[in-house]
Amino acid sequence: MRHRLLLVQLGSMGSLDRVDLDLLNALADDHRATVVALAERLGLSRNTVQARLARLERGGVFQSFERAIPPLALGLPIEAMVSVTVRQAELPRITQAIATLPEVVQAYGMSGQVDLLVRVAARDTQHLFDVDARILAIDGVERTETSLVMGEVIGYRIRPLLESAREDAIR
Known part of the structure; x- marks a missing residue:
């Protein structure tokens, strides 16, 4: 089955493919996951995951690596x-x-x-x-x-966008 690339413009990075979206989805599940754990979960090599993460970081995909302190x-x-x-x-x-x-x-x-x-x-x-x-x-x-602010009713979330983007990439 042939999959078209999802054209999500990320500055000089280009677009996200299905592997990128799977990786981002896995990180949304566990933002502290190690490269090895991500590789095992996705059935990819550690080097592939590490290279993809580095490319995503250079492309500005990750907003911050700091811990959120209320x-x-x-x-x-x-x-x-x-x-x-x-x-x-x-x-x-x-x-x-x-x-x-x-x-x-x-x-x-x-x-x-x-x-x-x-x-x-x-x-x-x-x-x-x-x-x-x-x-x-x-x-x-x-x-x-x-x-x-009386309370947070919908916290920061990215999963619905990732799922929608992945569905678009599969179509």
């Missing part, structure tokens, strides 16, 4: 999303200024009425109020709107 473990039980509206011409400088705040866990550039969506962590509501005030005090920030 802010709660650091004594910061409150998380919030701060929607930030800025003067457009100053967005790069404002983003750099926001990145200096230790309470900022993540930030996204957005289209639409909000320019940045900033995820922050805080000890308590007063601390959150202070973080919001520091963001608002950055020259060029026009407005903020803060929403408390």
